[in-house]
Amino acid sequence: MSGAAVGMGSSRASIERSRRTLTFFIHAILIAGGIIVMIPLAWMLSTSLKPPHQITKFPPIWIPDPFVWSNYVRAVTIFPVSFVVFVRNSMYMSLMITLGTVLSNAVVAFAFARLTFRGSRVLFIIVLSTMMLPQQVTMIPLFILFSKFGWINTYNPLIVPHFFANAYFVFLLRQFYTTIPRELDDAARIDGCGVIGLFLRIMLPLSKPALGITAIFAFTWAWNEFLGPLIYLSRMETFPLAIALSFLRAAHGVLWSELMVVSFIAMLPPVILFFVAQKHYIQGIVITGVKG
Amino acid sequence: MSAQAQGDRTTLIGRLTSSVWSRRTLRQKEELIAYLLVSPWVIGFLAFILGPMLTSLGLSFTETDLFTLEFVGFENYTKLLSFDTTRTLFWTTLYNTAYYVFLSIPLTISAGFFIAMLLNQNISAQPTYRVVYYLPAVIPGIATSLLWLWLFQPEFGLINWALSLVGIEGPRWLFDRSTAKMALVLMSVWGAGSNMLIFLAGLQGIPTELYEAATIDGAGIWRRFRSITIPMISPTLFFVVVTQIIWSSQVFTNVYVMTEGKGGPANATLMMVLYLYQVAFRQYRMGYASAYAWIFFLILLVFTLVLFRSSKAWVYYETEIGGQRS
Numbered sequence: 217m218s219g220a221a222v223g224m225g226s227s228r229a230s231i232e233r234s235r236r237t238l239t240f241f242i243h244a245i246l247i248a249g250g251i252i253v254m255i256p257l258a259w260m261l262s263t264s265l266k267p268p269h270q271i272t273k274f275p276p277i278w279i280p281d282p283f284v285w286s287n288y289v290r291a292v293t294i295f296p297v298s299f300v301v302f303v304r305n306s307m308y309m310s311l312m313i314t315l316g317t318v319l320s321n322a323v324v325a326f327a328f329a330r331l332t333f334r335g336s337r338v339l340f341i342i343v344l345s346t347m348m349l350p351q352q353v354t355m356i357p358l359f360i361l362f363s364k365f366g367w368i369n370t371y372n373p374l375i376v377p378h379f380f381a382n383a384y385f386v387f388l389l390r391q392f393y394t395t396i397p398r399e400l401d402d403a404a405r406i407d408g409c410g411v412i413g414l415f416l417r418i419m420l421p422l423s424k425p426a427l428g429i430t431a432i433f434a435f436t437w438a439w440n441e442f443l444g445p446l447i448y449l450s451r452m453e454t455f456p457l458a459i460a461l462s463f464l465r466a467a468h469g470v471l472w473s474e475l476m477v478v479s480f481i482a483m484l485p486p487v488i489l490f491f492v493a494q495k496h497y498i499q500g501i502v503i504t505g506v507k508g
Numbered sequence: 509m510s511a512q513a514q515g516d517r518t519t520l521i522g523r524l525t526s527s528v529w530s531r532r533t534l535r536q537k538e539e540l541i542a543y544l545l546v547s548p549w550v551i552g553f554l555a556f557i558l559g560p561m562l563t564s565l566g567l568s569f570t571e572t573d574l575f576t577l578e579f580v581g582f583e584n585y586t587k588l589l590s591f592d593t594t595r596t597l598f599w600t601t602l603y604n605t606a607y608y609v610f611l612s613i614p615l616t617i618s619a620g621f622f623i624a625m626l627l628n629q630n631i632s633a634q635p636t637y638r639v640v641y642y643l644p645a646v647i648p649g650i651a652t653s654l655l656w657l658w659l660f661q662p663e664f665g666l667i668n669w670a671l672s673l674v675g676i677e678g679p680r681w682l683f684d685r686s687t688a689k690m691a692l693v694l695m696s697v698w699g700a701g702s703n704m705l706i707f708l709a710g711l712q713g714i715p716t717e718l719y720e721a722a723t724i725d726g727a728g729i730w731r732r733f734r735s736i737t738i739p740m741i742s743p744t745l746f747f748v749v750v751t752q753i754i755w756s757s758q759v760f761t762n763v764y765v766m767t768e769g770k771g772g773p774a775n776a777t778l779m780m781v782l783y784l785y786q787v788a789f790r791q792y793r794m795g796y797a798s799a800y801a802w803i804f805f806l807i808l809l810v811f812t813l814v815l816f817r818s819s820k821a822w823v824y825y826e827t828e829i830g831g832q833r834s
Contacts, residue, residue, distance in 0.1 A: 238629075239631065242626050242631055245626060246631070249623065249641070253643070253644060255666070256644075256656070259659065260658075263658065272664045274669065275672075276666060276669055320548045320552075323545050324545060324548055327542045327545035327546045331542035332542070333542035334539070336546075339546065339550075348754060349561075349805070350805055352758065352804060352805070353564055353802060354556065354557055354560035355784075355788070356560075356797055356798050356801065357560035357563035360794065361560070377556045379548070380548045380549060380552025380553075381552055411541045411542075436646055440647075440648040442649055442650055442761040442764075443760055443761070443785070446764075461650045461651070465765060465768075475654050476655070476658065479654050482648050482650065483646075486646045486647065487646055490642075494635075494638075494639055501706060
């Protein structure tokens with residue numbers, strides 16, 4: 217009896233021990249992987265602060281000696297146009313796209329989640345199927361249309377379509393709205409709320425987290441947009457940061473410090489947003505199962 | 509007394525009918541409001557998706573450069589799909605894109621799944637790992653591309669330095685036809701963190717009772733993985749495969765930036781969307797480009813449909829069998 221108890225105790229201890237070794241190995245793999253993921257970013261920062269002769273050193277130097285902070289000044293003044301213009305353009309484009317995305321999708325998703333109307337099922341299936349559509353198939357006619365409008369070298373072609381809802385966010389917000397209990401609708405109706413009142417007083421306030429997720433994703437995607445601005449914007453004063461960077465690469469080839477400086481600056485807004493709102497990011501991915 | 513009851517009844521009937529009436533108008537009014545609320549999407553769909561798609565189909569039978577327009581019948585298609593490879597770059601771009609998609613997808617998916625499995629083992633500091641692995645996915649494509657261009661630099665790049673540490677003389681990566689596509693594939697693995705998050709969400713949705721029950725029945729780690737984890741994660745996997753094929757076949761920013769818009773060396777990295785961009789917006793052959801865009805779209809459509817069809821065989825949906833949980 218007592219022997220059996222001792223035996224069980226030691227086997228529990230051995231399970232505990234093997235569990236601990238397993239955890240140790242998992243951490244070891246995750247840390248090694250994490251370092252591999254982070255090395256390119258460390259290299260970016262290191263390059264951005266190096267004096268020119270240390271950039272082409274082989275084997276590489278990790279810690280610049282001395283730290284050349286003036287690289288940052290030189291990189292942002294290398295353009296014929298003030299760097300502030302690019303930042304402002306990127307901000308303007310991303311904020312307007314975010315605004316349009318949040319407004320239009322909040323409304324459309326509400327109708328799909330809560331209102332009954334003929335054809336809603338068919339319509340929703342069409343909404344979902346457009347998610348699978350590559351934008352390239354509409355790119356050329358849209359370019360012709362927008363150039364007829366005189367919208368080349370303006371931000372309209374990039375911003376205006378976002379005021380007309382988008383399948384991905386309709387889906388995300390609809391999924392969220394359906395988690396809000398129907399009893400709240402009924403209570404609001406009894407209190408004399410109409411459809412619009414229901415939307416403005418009940419759904420909108422309760423769906424702040426989902427609207428936040430929408431705003432964060434919309435901003436990040438807009439900030440990282442490349443093909444759209446490349447097609448529509450050709451005058452340097454209209455460039456967003458992404459296109460300015462592409463221009464720097466084309467015009468000055470291998471100025472690695474400068475390229476890394478501007479790359480670093482360009483990635484700051486989405487990265488900071490990600491750090492600040494990582495909980496929302498992850499929640500958004502859980503709701504839709506779609507990457508951010 | 510009876511008169512009073514009569515009176516009550518009429519008012520009651522009156523009330524009932526009036527409430528039915530107002531309810532019906534209310535429903536009609538609501539339906540009207542519903543149409544009004546979805547109208548932004550409907551207008552957007554007609555103006556920015558369906559309309560342009562049909563226009564693009566029409567344009568694909570013409571040759572146009574924004575100013576002139578000439579009907580050419582099926583010429584764009586026959587030229588594009590000609591087997592004479594001196595006349596068309598279609599097959600080259602198709603091969604390059606397929607190479608990229610079918611190598612990068614298994615790599616990014618298995619890397620993402622592997623990390624998600626590790627993170628799902630009740631590991632401490634899970635949020636920190638999540639942030640670290642996901643970070644590359646939020647960095648703008650242009651910044652990622654320039655960074656990796658620098659990492660792949662043959663003489664002073666970090667990757668060839670790392671290879672030299674283990675005694676390998678690194679290739680010339682993006683400057684060599686035989687390794688340029690592989691460089692793009694390797695770079696795509698850096699963004700595997702987005703798949704990781706989706707898989708992690710899927711794994712955390714698997715009820716732990718299933719594992720507990722299986723353990724009591726004597727199932728080992730491998731058996732539990734094969735009989736519980738794999739079927740339960742298959743809907744997530746299906747979703748990831750479909751969206752990844754659609755997304756990664758549209759690869760553009762990194763090739764554009766890393767090859768200066770050319771798709772070199774010797775067209776080795778000329779991807780479908782890059783070529784489409786060149787034809788449409790460098791050469792202004794909008795008709796030819798429209799035909800190309802439609803072929804691209806149809807290829808993706810066929811792939812998606814085949815995947816959806818095949819999903820019945822390998823994707824497990826709980827509602828099909830169990831039905832109790834939903």
